[in-house]
Amino acid sequence: MSAEGAPVLPHLAVEFTTWLWWHSEQHENLFDLGEPIGTVNVWVDQRLAFRNPDEAKVLAVMTGENASITLEARAALAGGKVLHEVRLGFRRDEREYLLTLKGAELHITQLKLPQVVGGGEEAIHDRMFLYEEAYLVVGALFRQFTALRTAPEWGQEVLPALQRWVRVVDDLPGRDSNEG
Amino acid sequence: MGITGGAMTVRRLRVEGEVPADFRSVYPDLFATNAFQEPLTEVGKEEVEGWCNYQNLLDTEFNDVDRWLFGDYAVFALRVDKKSLPAKLFSATLAKRCELWAAERNKERCPGSVKAEMKEALEAEWLKRTLPRVAVTEACWNIPQGYLLLHSLSESMMDRFRKRFRNTFGLTLVPLSPLDWVEDEAVVESLLAGSPANLHGVR
Known part of the structure; x- marks a missing residue:
């Protein structure tokens, strides 16, 4: 392995975050990640940032409750923009996490961990345990996506369904009122 | 706030190289040699950098291992000072x-x-008569598992940190790619050989 590590494929981050968004809507936020993680509840939370496919600069940001099901968010996607950042929430057992996946490297940013009681050394151990759990879940989600992405099922079923979902914005809340 | 409190925004790096078995006795000296030191002159414009305690940037004492090593985790910070004039x-x-x-x-x-x-x-x-602009970046190094979390996404900070880390410990920090999550080599090869999907279909 070189000092710069494995290459970063920017399109994979875009495809992964879009797939997460789509999958969470299609499967009521449930992701079966297999052992040792099991089923995790994952949802798109209150922030989505879009850019043009060939630019790094963020062009549009959707925030607020239910940002992912707004007409604006889906219209940005349907209009050809791609995801640059997505705020996710997930719940495992009783622990709830919020984090933003950012950029081609899928940096974990603004990670809000479950509350840790106490301070000092114990708090460091607890927070690192929780960080590891978040990292484990995001890694498992990415592994599931990449396994699917390289399987025949991707081209035959998943991508066509994803493309239909990206294009269709007619069934979204606000569509009728906007059209008057 | 960051690794030890509040929301975390971190870059994860792999630590490559061998950590000595007696690192508890060796690393305090290495930290001390590369710790932040106040510049000898007050009139320098160049940046001054060095390791400091994660809780107090004025604390550059690493002899007491219990103040920076918590089980498997070494927690410390890089302080960078720079004076600039309007x-x-x-x-x-x-x-x-x-x-x-x-x-x-x-x-x-x-x-x-x-x-x-x-x-x-x-x-x-x-x-x-100018006070420096002071930046402190926290880091948490899981020594046995060989990874380090850097509480910054800045490329320039990462480069600076990697250089100082290598000069201090003789170890290399390698930025991780999402592909590092993928354990199946065949999947990695397939992803590297593949091309972007057209998420929008025929338009």
């Missing part, structure tokens, strides 16, 4: 001083060599 105010002040110099000597203008001396003197005068 450019427009500096230029304007220098111009006024040059005008005054010329007026006192009944000259039309101040010669370049004099202006250069005045600039140097003004810089020294101002740097002496």
Whole structure:
């Protein structure tokens, strides 16, 4: 392995975050990640940032409750923009996490961990345990996506369904009122 | 706030190289050698950097292992100080001083060599009374598992941190790619050979 590590494929981050968004809507936020993680509840939370496919600069940001099901968010996607950042929430057992996946490297940013009681050394151990759990879940989600992405099922079923979902914005809340 | 409290925004790096079995006795000296030290002169404009305690940037003492090593985790910070002067105010002040110099000597203008001396003197005068801009970046190193979390996404900070880390411990920090999550080599090869999907279909 070189000092710069494995290459970063920017399109994979875009495809992964879009797939997460789509999958969470299609499967009521449930992701079966297999052992040792099991089923995790994952949802798109209150922030989505879009850019043009060939630019790094963020062009549009959707925030607020239910940002992912707004007409604006889906219209940005349907209009050809791609995801640059997505705020996710997930719940495992009783622990709830919020984090933003950012950029081609899928940096974990603004990670809000479950509350840790106490301070000092114990708090460091607890927070690192929780960080590891978040990292484990995001890694498992990415592994599931990449396994699917390289399987025949991707081209035959998943991508066509994803493309239909990206294009269709007619069934979204606000569509009728906007059209008057 | 960051690794030890509040929301975390971290870059994860792999640590490559061998950590000595007696690192608890070796690393305090390495930290100390590369710890932040106040500059000898107050008039320098160059950046000054070094390791410091994650809880207090004025604490550069690493002899007590219990203050930076918590089980498997070494928690510390990189402090970077830089003094800078307000450019427009500096230029304007220098111009006024040059005008005054010329007026006192009944000259039309101040010669370049004099202006250069005045600039140097003004810089020294101002740097002496200027406090540095201080940046502190936390890090958490899981020594047995060989990874480090850097509480910054800045490329320049990462480069600076990697360099100092290598100079201190002789170990290399390698930025991770999302592909590092993928354990199946065949999947990695397939992803590397593949091309972007058209998420929008035929448009």
